[in-house]
Amino acid sequence: MTARVVATDPALALIAELQAEYGDILFHQSGGCCDGSSPMCYPAGDFRIGAGDIHLGDVGSAPVYIGRAQGDAWAHTQLILDVVPGRGGMFSLDNGREQRFLTRGRVFDESERRELGLES
Template sequence: MTIADTVAGEPRVVATEAALAFLREIQADHPDILFHQSGGCCDGSSPMCYPANEYRVGETDVKLGEIGGVPVYISGSQFAVWQHTQLIIDVVPGRGGMFSLDNGRERRFLTRSRLFGGGEACALPVR
């Protein structure tokens, strides 16, 4: 599914400096990667980081944009719930998801969010 990757000029997905630095560390070992946020019971608020050639993006997945040149996707059903929010990819201490490339590095990615407000909310498409 294709959507605008900005809302009133604001990107749908951004990353903290700490997340971008961690991303570059992972890219040293795996240059071609992508993120996927499914919102499933096992992932929760952890975006999963995969080698791009080992993950098949689904027909209903939505590309939110890119962080550090890495595409970020979300499942269509989760996008329906989170379409009014900007996702902020951060990094915190802990273990990544079992199949995520951040696993075993004693840090993991975490998705935070903020609601689009004011003029941003007015710019969201009506469904």
């Protein structure tokens, strides 16, 4: 099955580093407030997943969520979790490490959209 979210090797390495330090973590794709549209990383018990959040999948055993409205708008896109130089989001675990998570996107092709039930 085509994954809705994947991670690059540098992202997987940072995820492993954070898991070694904090234990279970999760991601929530920010909707644009405060820290732009950065993927935010939290200790698993420190962020409340709501009824309006969609579980896109897991990367490095960390679940990735997105708000329903944003998830619906990006439904045609595979999210690619990556790492770039810079400061992470104010409340995100990557803050202060001089590298931060960044979400890139790739539009699903026609066969992937059919597989995911996005074609009508």
